[in-house]
Amino acid sequence: MDIVHHLPHHDVVFPKIFCHFNIETLFQLRLVSKCWESLVTEYFKQRRNLDLSEFGQRMTVDAFLLMTSNNKVLKQLLVPEATSWLMDKHLFPVIRNCSHVLTDIDLSNCSQLSSLSLHSLAANCRNLTKVSLKGCAWVDEDDFKQLAINNRGLRKIDVSRCWSVDDRCLMNAAISCPFLEEIILSYNLSVTDSALVMIAMKCKGLKHLSVIGCWYVSICGIRAIVDHCKDLKILHASDCLRMNEACLSWLRVRGVAVDVCQCHLKTH
CATH class of the missing domain: 3.80.10.10 (Ribonuclease Inhibitor)
Structure with a gap:
């Protein structure tokens, strides 16, 4: 830890070392010591991409909040198949904090969310380029229209099995x-x-x-x-x-x- 501790975190440790670790490894590092816990927490604050596709229902609310609560630079958030744990109240802070930079979001089959999440996306995010709402029966017609109006730069949209679209x-x-x-x-x-x-x-x-x-x-x-x-x-x-x-x-x-x-x- 002494060697890593003395290296520039934002210029060396995070972009050259931590970026090669998967999510599970990062969480294991947090258990080593208070110093490692603090370092990993700081890393999640500046991480720009968060792909949780491999976890689905195995992810926990606590882990998600640890990775996102203090992040204000997240550009990509992929949480497909979060059917049992992701709710509006967990997503709202991410949208609020990262609305100015968020470009890519995947909420496929996140059945515990509601139209309030789509309303928040539509109202706050103006730079989205990729949106996946596959299997989201809660998608509201009016909010979907507003999402499109506010994001002229959209390049990809997935509304498979969205009955209201x-x-x-x-x-x-x-x-x-x-x-x-x-x-x-x-x-x-x-x-x-x-x-x-x-x-x-x-x-x-x-x-x-x-x-x-x-x-x-x-x-x-x-x-x-x-x-x-x-x-x-x-x-x-x-x-x-x-x-x-x-x-x-x-x-x-x-x-x-x-x-x-x-x-x-x-x-x-």
Whole structure:
């Protein structure tokens, strides 16, 4: 500890040593001594990325609060599958403290959260570029619209299985966020061709689109995407009942990777 203690923490220890440790190792270091505990705590205060994807339900509230409570520079927060422990009251301080720098947040399947968290994101964060709300049934239509309006620089949005996100929401998002490059709409039965047409018209830099399980999307919506989104690289369209193989073949000719596994394709 004496050697590490005398090294510059912010210039050497944190960016050159601690950045290579995983979360579990950092927490083990806290148990060595009071000095190590203090050093790790200080490290979490200045950490800019926090990816807790591997932990899911194994994470605890106390551990999360230790890593985030005093951090005001967090740019990326990934907490997917935090189904049993993450609640609004735990997320609010992070949003409040890091609203000016937060760009990437993943709340996929965080079922204990509510629309209040989305409202807080929409009201406070203006620099988001990636937002994943996959499986969040609590997503509120009005707050989702406000989130899009306040974050014109959005590049990726995942609203798979978000039942309240309908065509009107997506059309508003397309108009408000013209730089969207990745849009994931899987298993959203409220999505129709109307949304895809607006996305095609407004988000011409679209590179990745997923409409897996979107039963009301047909060749009309896909054709609009084909005609207007010249940078499209990936289309996930499995389990779509109204797809047409001719339209998908047109995409393949352009070099687009098309996933049509389990698709009920029409040949005529």
